[in-house]
Amino acid sequence: MNTPRILLIVGGGIAAYKSIELVRLLRKSGMIVRCVITRAGEQFVTPLTLAALSENKVYTNLFDLKDEVEMGHIQLSREADLVVVAPATADLLAKMAAGIADDLATTLLLATDKPVLAAPAMNVRMWLHPATQRNVATLRGDGVTVLDPDEGEMACGEFGPGRLPEPAAIFAVIEAALSSPLPLAGGVGGGPVSFSRSSADMPSPSPSRGREGDLVGQPDFAPANHRPLHGRRILITAGPTHEPIDPVRYIANRSSGKQGFAIAAAAAEAGAEVLLIAGPVPLPTPPGVIRVDVETAVEMAEEVRQGLPVDAAIMVAAVADWRAADTSAQKIKKDGSGAVPPLALAENPDILAGIAKSADRPPLLIGFAAETNDVIAHAEAKLAKKGCDWIVANDVAADPMGGESNRVHIVSKNGIDSWDRLPKAAVARKLMEKIADELDARSPRQPD
Ligand SMILES: Cc1cc2nc3c(=O)[nH]c(=O)nc-3n(C[C@H](O)[C@H](O)[C@H](O)COP(=O)(O)O)c2cc1C
Numbered sequence: 502m503n504t505p506r507i508l509l510i511v512g513g514g515i516a517a518y519k520s521i522e523l524v525r526l527l528r529k530s531g532m533i534v535r536c537v538i539t540r541a542g543e544q545f546v547t548p549l550t551l552a553a554l555s556e557n558k559v560y561t562n563l564f565d566l567k568d569e570v571e572m573g574h575i576q577l578s579r580e581a582d583l584v585v586v587a588p589a590t591a592d593l594l595a596k597m598a599a600g601i602a603d604d605l606a607t608t609l610l611l612a613t614d615k616p617v618l619a620a621p622a623m624n625v626r627m628w629l630h631p632a633t634q635r636n637v638a639t640l641r642g643d644g645v646t647v648l649d650p651d652e653g654e655m656a657c658g659e660f661g662p663g664r665l666p667e668p669a670a671i672f673a674v675i676e677a678a679l680s681s682p683l684p685l686a687g688g689v690g691g692g693p694v695s696f697s698r699s700s701a702d703m704p705s706p707s708p709s710r711g712r713e714g715d716l717v718g719q720p721d722f723a724p725a726n727h728r729p730l731h732g733r734r735i736l737i738t739a740g741p742t743h744e745p746i747d748p749v750r751y752i753a754n755r756s757s758g759k760q761g762f763a764i765a766a767a768a769a770e771a772g773a774e775v776l777l778i779a780g781p782v783p784l785p786t787p788p789g790v791i792r793v794d795v796e797t798a799v800e801m802a803e804e805v806r807q808g809l810p811v812d813a814a815i816m817v818a819a820v821a822d823w824r825a826a827d828t829s830a831q832k833i834k835k836d837g838s839g840a841v842p843p844l845a846l847a848e849n850p851d852i853l854a855g856i857a858k859s860a861d862r863p864p865l866l867i868g869f870a871a872e873t874n875d876v877i878a879h880a881e882a883k884l885a886k887k888g889c890d891w892i893v894a895n896d897v898a899a900d901p902m903g904g905e906s907n908r909v910h911i912v913s914k915n916g917i918d919s920w921d922r923l924p925k926a927a928v929a930r931k932l933m934e935k936i937a938d939e940l941d942a943r944s945p946r947q948p949d
Contacts, residue, residue: 508581512590513541516622516665588622598636625661728772729937738818740780747829757903758782761817767929798849809861857888
């Protein structure tokens, strides 16, 4: 691959100082970085700092005639492989959503034919304001990847979502996007990024406006359909379920949701429409993924049912086998007698086996099995019992749930494919490659 080129647009927010670290990380990894800074951004970091770190001229003014000759604004918007807006101010998000182009940054964002990644940062009230939320939804619908901001204490003293994700986290998304490109903004050949909860009103894959040759004068336009899961719909469950005993207590397990979320991220990066049904975990939603949060196994089963049909379902969630048979409406109190309250359990629905038997059974149905002993034998038994196509077995005795890596064995009727221990993101990418091959073998994709 050629050296990746990033166009970084720095907006006028207090977090602009973090863009300096982002430039450093990008340069350190060998990428070519060109920076554009808004007029407000210049109040927070100087073009000189960005120029020194990026080792490139920094652009600030749309009406710089010399640049229009040497490097026109259209060329500047298109020579990059990826346009990154960090920090993306509320103002920039609003202008991008409305298609306003009244300075260099916003003109480039409107003129670009490249994927756009925006990392918002602002006061919590600004972020939660319906106008900003509307703008973010519009941008995501247009194919812009808008990261969720981090949560925490803000420079203004308030607490909540609105902090710029750490530069290392933005850098990781950029690296992933370059290896498996993000959808293009503006629907120009972009992969679908929305996925309705109800399959009946799921959008069909994007119109074919972006096919090669359609866009005259944009020779390096990359069609989205080169991505291996473009046009496929994938449903993923992740995390634990919480089964209430009373208003303050619940039955749960140690699932962190990390592997399921990594799989959802990898599926979206590979071009799939992704519906992630997540148990209670405090993880950010991966870019391009539609997430539905649930609490209990019964809720998860219902959301899965509503999410079908799909091309593949990957059931990563560690669903509680049992729930409390009776849930107390009030907190159960000790009565001082030393008597322990009885806790009767009821069996939860078997979501995986239920889908396998349903009329909407996905062509590829994959279950996960976390085992502490006899990993392969248990996985083989589970494969037969549940009626799914593959079981991804992982040994949680070696690396307890919540760790950063996984050693998995893919058990199917064709045998066992054992992988080395890998970071969860790498397991997810490898699994997506295998799924894409399997789906292509079963039903080759029709060209757009
Ligand atoms: C001290 C200070 C800090 C600010 N921080 C933010 C911020 O973090 N996020 C944001 O959206 N706007 C912030 N603003 C407001 C923006 O600077 C303002 O909306 C500006 O018009 C944004 O311009 P731009 O989007 O062209 O960069 C801040 C303003 C001031 C004075």
